[in-house]
Amino acid sequence: MIDEQRPDGSSGHVCWAYDDPATFRRSAEAYLTAGLAAGERVWYISPDEPESVLARLRGVPAIADALRRGAAEVVPLGSTYASDWTVDPAAQVAAYAAATEQALAAGHTGLRVVAEATALVRTPAQLDAFARYEHQVDRYMRSRPFRAMCAYHRPELGARAVAELASLHPESNVEELLFRLYAVAPGDGHAALAGELDPSQHELFGTALARADLRPTGGELVLRATGLRFLDHRSLVHLDEYAHRRAATAVLRTGRPALARLVDLLDLPRVRVEVAR
Amino acid sequence: MRTGAAAGHQGYYHEAIRYDSDDELLAVLLPFLIGGVEAGEPTFVALGERTGGLVRSALPPGLKVEFLPGGDVYARPTAAIRSYRRLLADRVAEGAGQIRIVGELPRLAFGPTWDWWARYEAAINHAYDEFPLWSMCAYDTRITPAAVLADVARTHPRFATPDGGHLPSPTYTPPAEYLLENHPVVPDPLQAATPAVELTDPTAAQARAAVHAVDRGLLPADDVDDLVVAVSETVTNAQRYGVPPVRVRLWPGHDRIVVTVSDGGAGPRDPFAGLLPVGDGDPGGLGLWITYQSCNHVTLRRDEAGFTLRLTAGNPHHGG
Numbered sequence: 001m002i003d004e005q006r007p008d009g010s011s012g013h014v015c016w017a018y019d020d021p022a023t024f025r026r027s028a029e030a031y032l033t034a035g036l037a038a039g040e041r042v043w044y045i046s047p048d049e050p051e052s053v054l055a056r057l058r059g060v061p062a063i064a065d066a067l068r069r070g071a072a073e074v075v076p077l078g079s080t081y082a083s084d085w086t087v088d089p090a091a092q093v094a095a096y097a098a099a100t101e102q103a104l105a106a107g108h109t110g111l112r113v114v115a116e117a118t119a120l121v122r123t124p125a126q127l128d129a130f131a132r133y134e135h136q137v138d139r140y141m142r143s144r145p146f147r148a149m150c151a152y153h154r155p156e157l158g159a160r161a162v163a164e165l166a167s168l169h170p171e172s173n174v175e176e177l178l179f180r181l182y183a184v185a186p187g188d189g190h191a192a193l194a195g196e197l198d199p200s201q202h203e204l205f206g207t208a209l210a211r212a213d214l215r216p217t218g219g220e221l222v223l224r225a226t227g228l229r230f231l232d233h234r235s236l237v238h239l240d241e242y243a244h245r246r247a248a249t250a251v252l253r254t255g256r257p258a259l260a261r262l263v264d265l266l267d268l269p270r271v272r273v274e275v276a277r
Numbered sequence: 278m279r280t281g282a283a284a285g286h287q288g289y290y291h292e293a294i295r296y297d298s299d300d301e302l303l304a305v306l307l308p309f310l311i312g313g314v315e316a317g318e319p320t321f322v323a324l325g326e327r328t329g330g331l332v333r334s335a336l337p338p339g340l341k342v343e344f345l346p347g348g349d350v351y352a353r354p355t356a357a358i359r360s361y362r363r364l365l366a367d368r369v370a371e372g373a374g375q376i377r378i379v380g381e382l383p384r385l386a387f388g389p390t391w392d393w394w395a396r397y398e399a400a401i402n403h404a405y406d407e408f409p410l411w412s413m414c415a416y417d418t419r420i421t422p423a424a425v426l427a428d429v430a431r432t433h434p435r436f437a438t439p440d441g442g443h444l445p446s447p448t449y450t451p452p453a454e455y456l457l458e459n460h461p462v463v464p465d466p467l468q469a470a471t472p473a474v475e476l477t478d479p480t481a482a483q484a485r486a487a488v489h490a491v492d493r494g495l496l497p498a499d500d501v502d503d504l505v506v507a508v509s510e511t512v513t514n515a516q517r518y519g520v521p522p523v524r525v526r527l528w529p530g531h532d533r534i535v536v537t538v539s540d541g542g543a544g545p546r547d548p549f550a551g552l553l554p555v556g557d558g559d560p561g562g563l564g565l566w567i568t569y570q571s572c573n574h575v576t577l578r579r580d581e582a583g584f585t586l587r588l589t590a591g592n593p594h595h596g597g
Contacts, residue, residue: 178482198481199513230485232509233567258502258571265359265567 015172035112089133110145194227216248293433304439313377354397398432456548472526504590510564533591544584
């Protein structure tokens with residue numbers, strides 16, 4: 001587990017890796033039901049034949065009712081995302097932003113989707129584009145009432161691809177995941193780091209940082225690290241190099257003075273630690 | 278331009294003083310300190326409270342000698358090396374031709390943690406050798422154990438004597454040789470019991486979790502966080518550069534946590550590993566250097582079974 005928190009959807013962006021489709025469907029249905037209870041419009045985005053998905057959802061009373069009212073919809077995966085199955089991050093965020101505004105205009109409290117996105121991350125190029133999109137849409141979610149459960153079928157993708165995707169979500173059900181890099185509310189820095197970063201995570205951390213593509217402001221990249229329980233010296237060096245390439249100083253906001261002592265030992269010019277108990 | 282006994286010497290001129298009275302200590306130190314100030318050399322005193330006060334009251338009023346808090350300087354060997362190297366580099370950058378320092382380890386260092394201070398005394402022959410430093414390390418023979426004095430003789434090239442002499446130490450051993458020897462380590466009494474946790478080939482994350490599990494609020498959070506850093510670095514090094522199996526054992530006590538990390542390899546090749554950041558590209562050097570600064574005691578042992586590092590957080594000055 002990456003931290004004490006079970007994925008409960010409170011952050012609005014959950015990565016859900018699954019082996020057994022039936023178990024995933026139950027989680028998805030519970031997630032959508034919670035959205036309906038909160039007055040949200042819900043979408044179930046699936047690569048499956050819509051009729052079969054609809055038949056299944058009609059067996060869930062709260063969703064069946066919402067399907068009749070138009071508060072719930074089954075959306076074919078191909079109609080939501082780009083036709084070549086490689087996502088265009090900015091265009092996709094814009095599409096969800098428009099859908100969120102429509103949901104609000106129709107009197108809903110927001111938009112919540114379950115997206116079974118396995119088919120969109122099969123190749124390295126698809127995975128790279130989609131992982132970049134995951135961070136961008138995460139950022140959008142911090143300011144507007146859009147929520148998503150992003151589901152991935154682990155046996156088809158493998159643990160590595162799942163880890164690359166899960167590490168860019170504030171919440172996930174991936175137990176072996178050690179760290180997460182995710183968006184924060186505007187004014188609360190550029191991103192948050194949580195969990196543990198050690199040498200077993202260096203490659204994944206580098207990939208996550210590259211895809212998050214953090215843009216400094218005022219020469220600083222502010223990372224909220226209050227949920228970061230451990231950060232080893234090599235990860236700090238990595239962060240220093242990342243900040244250097246972006247002509248910025250990485251500012252780690254943490255409650256752990258040990259991190260400040262480590263940065264002091266290493267004399268890293270591009271990392272600063274701000275300790276607040 | 279160097280003055281005094283170190284005139285013409287290249288690099289570090291390292292001496293020990295073995296004194297058995299205050300008069301003997303002052304007989305060596307007063308000319309050393311006054312001579313330094315008169316030659317315009319930055320001159321420092323890092324003695325304990327009693328001897329520091331003794332020297333201060335014996336020096337001519339207004340003499341420009343800088344007193345460093347000895348207890349703070351000598352908290353951990355690697356941190357002492359780091360802070361002295363900074364001080365020396367700064368003074369050289371300011372144009373100093375020679376720097377004089379007299380230092381004295383606190384008496385506490387002569388107990389179970391002496392082994393890493395002996396390694397400190399050996400390592401600084403190398404670590405300070407790029408600076409025009411003349412230093413004296415004072416040892417009160419009335420309170421210093423014989424075994425410690427034997428190590429002092431092996432780690433100091435020469436002795437300063439009250440009659441103004443500077444005598445070579447017959448048993449002096451070059452640091453690279455001394456540091457690769459297996460020195461006796463005082464067993465921690467906690468280790469007589471079965472470890473509370475024993476892990477074989479753990480991931481670094483599992484080893485970190487084990488530290489938190491045995492702590493149970495025993496030590497201040499900062500101390501635990503520092504031990505977690507040390508254990509994580511040590512386990513990572515053992516996995517990367519050691520020979521399996523890697524074994525981690527933890528013993529919590531009422532005022533400390535003791536952790537050993539062992540593997541079947543020979544340990545780092547660089548004799549200065551842990552005491553200096555990296556040496557000769559020896560892998561893992563930075564991790565061990567961080568470890569030395571994150572614990573209150575680190576011992577190392579090489580034997581036929583392999584290499585073992587013992588890390589202590591909390592109070593390492595046990596009675597054993």
